[in-house]
Amino acid sequence: MTDGRAGRHGRAGPPWRKVTRRPLALTMLLASLALAAVAGTGLLLRGGHPGRPATPLPAAATQLVPLGRPAALPRPAGHGQVPLPVALRIPAIGVRTRLIRLGITAQGTLQVPSSTSVAGWYTGSPRPGAIGSSVIAGHIDSYLGPGVFYRLRLLRPGNKIFVRQADGRLATFRVTGVHQYRKAHFPTARVYGPTPDAELHLITCGGAFDDATGTYLSNVVVFSAEVRLSHSYSTVRSQPETSCYSG
Amino acid sequence: MRRLRRPLALLAGGMLLTAAAVAGPVGAAAAAPAATGYGWVRLAHLSPNTPAVDVYLYSYGMPNAEIVLHHVSYGTVSPYEKVAHGEYTVAMRAAGAAPSTKPVLSTNLMVHPGHAYTVAGMGPEKELRLQVLDDRLSTPKGQSLVRVIQASLKEHRVTVRAGHRLLARDLSFASVTGYTADRPGSVPVHAAGGSENWSGTVDLTAGSIHTLVVLDTASGLEVTSLMDAAGSGAMPAGGAGTGLGGTAPRPAAPVLPWLAGLASGLLAAAAAAVWLRRHRTVARHAR
Numbered sequence: 001m002t003d004g005r006a007g008r009h010g011r012a013g014p015p016w017r018k019v020t021r022r023p024l025a026l027t028m029l030l031a032s033l034a035l036a037a038v039a040g041t042g043l044l045l046r047g048g049h050p051g052r053p054a055t056p057l058p059a060a061a062t063q064l065v066p067l068g069r070p071a072a073l074p075r076p077a078g079h080g081q082v083p084l085p086v087a088l089r090i091p092a093i094g095v096r097t098r099l100i101r102l103g104i105t106a107q108g109t110l111q112v113p114s115s116t117s118v119a120g121w122y123t124g125s126p127r128p129g130a131i132g133s134s135v136i137a138g139h140i141d142s143y144l145g146p147g148v149f150y151r152l153r154l155l156r157p158g159n160k161i162f163v164r165q166a167d168g169r170l171a172t173f174r175v176t177g178v179h180q181y182r183k184a185h186f187p188t189a190r191v192y193g194p195t196p197d198a199e200l201h202l203i204t205c206g207g208a209f210d211d212a213t214g215t216y217l218s219n220v221v222v223f224s225a226e227v228r229l230s231h232s233y234s235t236v237r238s239q240p241e242t243s244c245y246s247g
Numbered sequence: 248m249r250r251l252r253r254p255l256a257l258l259a260g261g262m263l264l265t266a267a268a269v270a271g272p273v274g275a276a277a278a279a280p281a282a283t284g285y286g287w288v289r290l291a292h293l294s295p296n297t298p299a300v301d302v303y304l305y306s307y308g309m310p311n312a313e314i315v316l317h318h319v320s321y322g323t324v325s326p327y328e329k330v331a332h333g334e335y336t337v338a339m340r341a342a343g344a345a346p347s348t349k350p351v352l353s354t355n356l357m358v359h360p361g362h363a364y365t366v367a368g369m370g371p372e373k374e375l376r377l378q379v380l381d382d383r384l385s386t387p388k389g390q391s392l393v394r395v396i397q398a399s400l401k402e403h404r405v406t407v408r409a410g411h412r413l414l415a416r417d418l419s420f421a422s423v424t425g426y427t428a429d430r431p432g433s434v435p436v437h438a439a440g441g442s443e444n445w446s447g448t449v450d451l452t453a454g455s456i457h458t459l460v461v462l463d464t465a466s467g468l469e470v471t472s473l474m475d476a477a478g479s480g481a482m483p484a485g486g487a488g489t490g491l492g493g494t495a496p497r498p499a500a501p502v503l504p505w506l507a508g509l510a511s512g513l514l515a516a517a518a519a520a521v522w523l524r525r526h527r528t529v530a531r532h533a534r
Binding site: 036135137196 | 289328455485487523
């Protein structure tokens with residue numbers, strides 16, 4: 001090549017050209033193939049999806065109800081006796097998760113689980129099964145697919161929710177309502193405010209997704225109240241066990 | 248260099264098309280909240296010299312009771328029962344009396360949605376009456392609310408303090424104070440009548456509402472703390488960030504940009520391959 005002899009097209013390049021061009025051509029080839037691959041993948045995934053609901057609810061016959069001794073009924077007094085919650089089970093929508101603890105973020109918002117596959121109990125709220133509005137939050141989805149509360153919005157009044165407590169007992173709740181609220185108008189008092197009975201409020205996201213901020217614009221909240229075994233609680237006499245610690 | 252330009256242009260064009268196809272808008276929809284039509288009622292027996300009773304809660308005008316509490320004795324307070332809003336009748340009969348018998352006492356109450364009520368049999372036996380108390384269901388931020396029901400007949404007037412705070416001064420038998428806001432925590436409570444008194448500790452939690460009931464016991468006075476309602480002590484601001492969008496509804500992107508990207512990519516790859524092969528040939532010739 002030192003003589004600068006002409007190539008097939010009668011053009012003679014200086015000696016450095018073929019040295020630099022081959023890697024360049026290789027890079028071009030690889031880049032083009034990568035582009036084709038990206039475009040091909042995009043074509044395949046282009047269809048997106050219709051959003052929730054994606055899968056039907058399991059048939060009633062396959063809904064396994066957890067076993068366990070029922071938790072003690074909430075008492076008008078004796079606060080703080082209810083054990084900590086450890087697991088959540090919602091047979092109607094196939095939810096089965098352990099419960100982590102959630103606090104408040106530095107911004108003052110509710111901390112959410114770092115994993116999208118577990119739910120968490122907000123430790124600032126009453127324990128599930130104690131008098132008051134207990135709050136459990138979980139993700140509807142991750143970046144890729146469904147999260148632990150993907151089908152939360154499909155719950156209907158009457159569906160049962162079970163919370164296993166640290167002593168192994170189950171607190172049983174019955175769904176009373178499922179509502180969707182814009183986050184800009186979140187009903188803080190209704191979700192976190194005092195209730196006179198043992199309620200469990202489940203929170204996840206819903207509605208439209210804002211790609212600009214990477215957040216859903218709404219929250220789905222499921223309201224449920226603890227199931228009492230019977231109305232004959234006249235034996236729940238406050239006096240013996242609810243008297244304040246004698247001083 | 249002319250040959251190099253064409254694949255480059257194709258590459259650039261394909262990439263632009265691809266970028267345009269990836270950035271797409273997303274549709275929106277939202278549902279409106281609905282109001283709940285439920286309230287709460289609890290029933291209490293707070294008349295010291297009245298024997299045990301059966302308490303019935305009827306939806307107004309209905310012959311069958313929705314709730315029956317059997318053998319409710321002095322000092323008993325039921326948990327709250329969630330009921331549909333509307334008018335109700337509470338009736339008391341002597342324990343064990345047939346539901347068909349005329350009640351000893353009855354009263355009507357209107358249950359408003361989202362409100363809670365305590366219906367208590369109060370006063371001495373001869374002047375027993377059913378009193379309907381409106382129970383509060385919200386607290387000042389981070390605070391606790393406390394009120395006192397004086398149900399001691401031994402001491403007609405009782406003064407109740409929680410820490411340094413005076414909750415009730417000379418509260419007469421069968422009466423109720425309003426709510427007082429207090430700092431949450433374990434609070435020493437002192438109740439004193441003319442001769443009897445009681446001291447103890449009451450746990451007041453943030454965001455919760457309590458009723459202290461002064462009762463007669465065999466040995467004297469006693470204060471029972473009832474949890475009326477409880478919520479979160481610290482209320483998180485706004486909604487919860489519980490979704491990352493992986494299942495959010497998205498409209499399908501058009502096919503054409505992707506096809507164009509694929510085609511231009513393949514074309515550019517072909518061009519680059521031809522180019523590469525030619526230079527191999529050139530290199531071989533040169534040897």
